[in-house]
Structure formats: C-alpha cells, structure tokens
Amino acid sequence: MSGPNTSYDPVEVSALSPDAVDAAVTEALAAIEQAEDLDALKAARLAHAGEKSPLALANREIGALPPSAKAEAGKRVGQARGRVGQALKQRQAELEAQRDERILVEEAIDVTVGGPGRRVGARHPLSLTIERIQDVFTAMGWEIAEGPEVEAEWFNFDALNFAPDHPARQMQDTFFVDPPDSGLVLRTHTSPVQARSLLQLDTSGLHKELPVYVAVPGRVYRTDELDATHTPVFHQIEGLAVDKHLTMAHLKGTLDHLARELFGAAVTTRLRPAFFPFTEPSAEMDFECWVCFGKDPGCRTCGGTGWIEWGGCGMVNRNVLLACGVDPDVYTGFAFGMGIDRSIMLRNGVSDMHDIVEGDVRFSAAFGMEI
Incomplete structure (x- = not known):
C-alpha cells in the first residue's frame, strides 16, 4: 500500500x-x-x-x-x-x-399418540413393611425409637440378663468388634434399645418418667450363612411397654392387632411357652397356616404342623427392670421381637432370602410404589 x-x-x-x-x-x-x-x-x-x-x-x-x-x-x-x-x-x-x-x-409431535412404555419405579419391600409397622404402632400412641448398630456389649447382653457364659456371647453367634477387649459388638437384636429407652435422660438430666411404649425397627447381625431362609444381616421390630398393671393379656392383644394389620383380619394366633433371658414368662407367637389350616401334613408353608412361627415375646424380666433403674414391684412390662424379613416372606410368599437382599429390581417391582 x-x-x-x-x-x-x-x-x-x-x-x-x-x-x-x-x-x-x-x-x-x-x-x-x-x-x-x-x-x-x-x-x-x-x-x-x-x-x-x-x-x-x-x-x-x-x-x-x-x-x-x-x-x-x-x-x-x-x-x-x-x-x-x-x-x-x-x-x-x-x-x-x-x-x-x-x-x-x-419435528412435529402428535400429542394424541400414546408415549413409549416406561417402567415404573418401585420401593424395596423392606422399606414398605417397616413403614407399615411403624404406622400401626404410632396409631396406637407408641413412639418409634432407634439405637446404634455397633452396640456396647453391656446393652446387648448384660442389661438384658444374659449370663456371662450364655452361648449367644460366643463367636459363632455374635460379630465382635476389634480389638477383642473393646466391649463392642454388632448388635444381635434390637432389644438393646429396651435398656436405652428406660435409661434415656430428659433435658434436665433426669430419667424420663414412665410409662414407656416404644417400637424399634432396625438392622441386626448374626454369624449365619446366607441361604434360602437365613442371612447374616436382617431386620427386626422390637416392642417394649413398661407401665403399671401390664399383663400377658396386653401383650397378646398388641401382637394380635399387629398380626391382623400385616396378614389380614382372619389370622389366628397362639402363644407357645419358650425361654428368653430378658423375659419371664416367655413365649413364641405362632399364627395358623393360611394355606392348609393344619389339614395338610405335606404343606410346604408350615411343614405340616398347621402353625407358622413368627417371633418371641414375654413379660420383661425383673432383672432387666432393676438393671435399668425401674422398680419391678411398681411397674411391669412386656417385650417382643419379630423378624421383618420373615414377615415379608410369609406375607408375600417369598421363598428365598436371596431375593430380598440381592437388589434385583424385578423383585422390588412387584411391590410397586406404595407410600
């Protein structure tokens, strides 16, 4: 330029x-x-x-x-x-x-044409069953309580009247937390929350006043092999009521109501004598087989007995009340523990525990999105 x-x-x-x-x-x-x-x-x-x-x-x-x-x-x-x-x-x-x-x-879209099929999500039946059980107890005025899964050995055993040489303390039943003298275990049942509820302090530092009515759903651990009917990690619903003048009749009425809410109004229950360190007297609750009603010796659901075992229960042992600072001459109580996983198997006809724990979405889809 x-x-x-x-x-x-x-x-x-x-x-x-x-x-x-x-x-x-x-x-x-x-x-x-x-x-x-x-x-x-x-x-x-x-x-x-x-x-x-x-x-x-x-x-x-x-x-x-x-x-x-x-x-x-x-x-x-x-x-x-x-x-x-x-x-x-x-x-x-x-x-x-x-x-x-x-x-x-x-790119015109015909809004009158049905959309592509989409799979509807589902909630896990464990969540649904736990929430259903919680609704039953809150409707009766009970509280829902929680406790730690890594538990002090004292709460898991001593406070519940387990003797030092009780078989449940042995390694074949309980997961102990290292080091061996830590005094900690993975809780083997939700019963430790019984003691925690009775020993709970209010904001002033004093023990909460009785009565106590608590239901405790939660995860528990035992050294079982995973098979069709057992798993090392499962779920329980624990119940504890401590009040004046409570009897076995109150216990049976509470469990009968829970059974009817879970399994239908026609369910028939019975109490069968048993032994548990933390209750006396103790019982196992069974309900009548809804498949054969005791008329088929070859029934696979009940094994031909006509009854299906559900869980243990009984009146709270005096030693448990004393360990938690409750006067057993003034107050009585009852407690029970039922397997939630087992309730699902019985209520919904699940034949293999693997289906519950393996997370296959096809299994959960059958239960839908109930809320």
Missing part, C-alpha cells in the same frame, strides 16, 4: 475503480441469492463481506488516497458494502423462516 500523495487518482487504483466495486457487488449478491441454507450463506458472508473480501480490501485502500479523493471513494465503497450487508440480512431472514417451517413439519 502506497502512502498518501496529492496527485493520486482513485480511479487508477484497481481495487477502487467503479467497475471493480460494481463487479464485487454483483458477485456478492449472486452468491447470497444462490445460498440454499444458513451454512452456505455463512460461506458467502465470509467470501464477500469478510476481512479478506474484495470490498474490504478496497475499503483499506482508501487510506492511501489524498484527502480530496477520500470522500468520493469512501461513499462509493460504503454504499457497495451497505448493499451487500442488506442483502445478507434479508437472505438470513428468509433462510431462518424456511428452517423454522421445515422444523415444524419434520
């Missing part, structure tokens, strides 16, 4: 000649008109209005003209660039309108 001088004729600069400017405009307008889509228009814009286009180069040559020639050349090139810019804007609007019309046709 040459420097300014006073005798320079712009017509003699090839890029600024009227013919060259008109030719550049004609070529640009033709390219713009022939652009069939927005991508082609973008290419035309770069070629005819970009920094390296003929009109842009001509515009840069104006700086080398003498002042007397700059006005005329600038006006002529400016008008040419304006025509190209206007043509680009107009063609842009036309192509965008065509694109929008095409999208409306090609």
Whole structure:
C-alpha cells in the first residue's frame, strides 16, 4: 500500500475503480441469492463481506488516497458494502423462516399418540413393611425409637440378663468388634434399645418418667450363612411397654392387632411357652397356616404342623427392670421381637432370602410404589 500523495487518482487504483466495486457487488449478491441454507450463506458472508473480501480490501485502500479523493471513494465503497450487508440480512431472514417451517413439519409431535412404555419405579419391600409397622404402632400412641448398630456389649447382653457364659456371647453367634477387649459388638437384636429407652435422660438430666411404649425397627447381625431362609444381616421390630398393671393379656392383644394389620383380619394366633433371658414368662407367637389350616401334613408353608412361627415375646424380666433403674414391684412390662424379613416372606410368599437382599429390581417391582 502506497502512502498518501496529492496527485493520486482513485480511479487508477484497481481495487477502487467503479467497475471493480460494481463487479464485487454483483458477485456478492449472486452468491447470497444462490445460498440454499444458513451454512452456505455463512460461506458467502465470509467470501464477500469478510476481512479478506474484495470490498474490504478496497475499503483499506482508501487510506492511501489524498484527502480530496477520500470522500468520493469512501461513499462509493460504503454504499457497495451497505448493499451487500442488506442483502445478507434479508437472505438470513428468509433462510431462518424456511428452517423454522421445515422444523415444524419434520419435528412435529402428535400429542394424541400414546408415549413409549416406561417402567415404573418401585420401593424395596423392606422399606414398605417397616413403614407399615411403624404406622400401626404410632396409631396406637407408641413412639418409634432407634439405637446404634455397633452396640456396647453391656446393652446387648448384660442389661438384658444374659449370663456371662450364655452361648449367644460366643463367636459363632455374635460379630465382635476389634480389638477383642473393646466391649463392642454388632448388635444381635434390637432389644438393646429396651435398656436405652428406660435409661434415656430428659433435658434436665433426669430419667424420663414412665410409662414407656416404644417400637424399634432396625438392622441386626448374626454369624449365619446366607441361604434360602437365613442371612447374616436382617431386620427386626422390637416392642417394649413398661407401665403399671401390664399383663400377658396386653401383650397378646398388641401382637394380635399387629398380626391382623400385616396378614389380614382372619389370622389366628397362639402363644407357645419358650425361654428368653430378658423375659419371664416367655413365649413364641405362632399364627395358623393360611394355606392348609393344619389339614395338610405335606404343606410346604408350615411343614405340616398347621402353625407358622413368627417371633418371641414375654413379660420383661425383673432383672432387666432393676438393671435399668425401674422398680419391678411398681411397674411391669412386656417385650417382643419379630423378624421383618420373615414377615415379608410369609406375607408375600417369598421363598428365598436371596431375593430380598440381592437388589434385583424385578423383585422390588412387584411391590410397586406404595407410600
């Protein structure tokens, strides 16, 4: 590019000649008109209005003209660039309108057509059953309590009247936490919450006043092998009531109500004598087999006995009340513990514990989204 001088004729600069400017405009307008889509228009814009286009180069040559020639050349090139810019804007609007019309046709959705099938999610039956049991007890005015799964050995055994040489303390039944003298275990039942509930302090630091009515759902651990009917990690619902004048009749009435809510109004129950260190007298609760009603010796559900074992229960042992600072001559109590996993197997006809613990979504899907 040459420097300014006073005798320079712009017509003699090839890029600024009227013919060259008109030719550049004609070529640009033709390219713009022939652009069939927005991508082609973008290419035309770069070629005819970009920094390296003929009109842009001509515009840069104006700086080398003498002042007397700059006005005329600038006006002529400016008008040419304006025509190209206007043509680009107009063609842009036309192509965008065509694109929008095409999208409306090609991507139209018929809202009257049914959507694709989608699998509905499901909640795990353990969660559903625990919440159902909690609803039963809260409706009776009971509290729902919780306790730690890594439990002090004193709460898990000593406070519940387990003798130091009781078989349940041995390694074949209990998971002990290292080091061996830590005094900690993975709780083998939810019964430790019995003692924790009775020893719980209020905000003033004093023991809460009796009576106590608590239900305790939770996860427990025992050194069992995983098979069709056992698992080392399972769930229990523990119940504890301590009040004046409670009897076995109150216990049976409470469990009968729970059984009817879980298994139907027609369920028949019975109490069978048993032994547990933390209750005296103690019993196992059974309910009548709803498959054979005791009439089929070969029944696979009840083993031909006519009854299905559900869980243990009884009146709280005096030693447990004394360990928790409760006067057994004034207060009595009852307690019970039922397996929630077993309740699911009985209530829903689940034959293999693997189905409950392995997390197959096809198993949970059968239970739906009950809330």
